Amino acid sequence: MTTITSPFRTDCLKGKVVLITGGGSGIGFEVTKQLLAHGAKGAVICGRRQEFLERSASILRKETGKECKWKVTDVRDPKACVDAVEYTIRQFGRLDILVNGAAGNFLAEAKDLSPKGFATVMSIDTLGTFNMCSAAFPSLKHNNHSTDAPIIMNISATLQCPATHWQAHASAAKAAVDSLTRSLALEWGEYNIRVVGIAPGPIKDTPGTTKLAPGMSSEEVNELIGAGVPLGRLGDATEIGHAAVFLATSLYTTGTVLNVDGGEWLYKQPMVPKEMVSALSRAVEAKSRQQAPKSRL
Numbered sequence: 001m002t003t004i005t006s007p008f009r010t011d012c013l014k015g016k017v018v019l020i021t022g023g024g025s026g027i028g029f030e031v032t033k034q035l036l037a038h039g040a041k042g043a044v045i046c047g048r049r050q051e052f053l054e055r056s057a058s059i060l061r062k063e064t065g066k067e068c069k070w071k072v073t074d075v076r077d078p079k080a081c082v083d084a085v086e087y088t089i090r091q092f093g094r095l096d097i098l099v100n101g102a103a104g105n106f107l108a109e110a111k112d113l114s115p116k117g118f119a120t121v122m123s124i125d126t127l128g129t130f131n132m133c134s135a136a137f138p139s140l141k142h143n144n145h146s147t148d149a150p151i152i153m154n155i156s157a158t159l160q161c162p163a164t165h166w167q168a169h170a171s172a173a174k175a176a177v178d179s180l181t182r183s184l185a186l187e188w189g190e191y192n193i194r195v196v197g198i199a200p201g202p203i204k205d206t207p208g209t210t211k212l213a214p215g216m217s218s219e220e221v222n223e224l225i226g227a228g229v230p231l232g233r234l235g236d237a238t239e240i241g242h243a244a245v246f247l248a249t250s251l252y253t254t255g256t257v258l259n260v261d262g263g264e265w266l267y268k269q270p271m272v273p274k275e276m277v278s279a280l281s282r283a284v285e286a287k288s289r290q291q292a293p294k295s296r297l
Helices: 026-037 050-064 078-092 115-142 168-191 207-212 218-226 237-249 274-288
Strands: 017-021 042-047 067-072 097-100 151-155 194-200 257-260
Touching: 017 026, 017 078, 017 115, 026 042, 026 050, 026 097, 026 151, 026 207, 026 237, 042 050, 042 078, 050 067, 067 078, 078 115, 097 115, 115 151, 115 168, 151 168, 151 237, 168 194, 168 257, 194 237, 237 257
Parallel strands: 017 042, 017 097, 042 067, 097 151, 151 194, 194 257
Antiparallel strands: none
């Protein structure tokens, strides 16, 4: 296993307090780990499964040496979101970084997708993000006296860039999250609150990627999906964590949604095989010179 070395100082987030939804597994877990490893003094991870949260919090405490609490939270419930923020304040006295990572997804053709299934993903991803932002706003606003602005990070995706088969529901939800990121950054800048987004591409060994490639081994997934990534591989969750550290320390950045996907959203299958480009280019050039306009009279 390749170790990814951090380019950041290990104390660059010294004293910060983090609240993260979806922090019990996958990308959310690694983002929490990297924020703690780079100086945050404590974190509260939220999710719907207590067993996952307890285990993840224990691992994070052992691996980072920092305090990590957990709170069962359904982000679809506005009161539960308020409770999570209040719990964080009681435990650590403040809130500096909110990460919205809770998400739901599954494969479905649009023609077979039920309104209930569509609404469920929208509720978790989009409404859940807004609920947490709304619940955290008073506490984040209270910290605006600091020159080191509090920050909200919304985790979206690149599924909607420009579109992905069998992902109409998740694509709509993530596009809405990106739009919300920009709107809140615009309106909440006057309160010295920064709002940014991270749009991960396919990340290996995470629940999100597993759901989109059921029944396949990690090697098969890497080969299949990696073929459509310009960098030729799936990402590592640590790389998303490092993106979070970067955005947390980039104090003049707000409203930005950072794609961290190896260029996948840019990918198009080549019209011509690479080995044929040179020969075909010469042939086409010669043919094109003969395509002068002809009179039809």
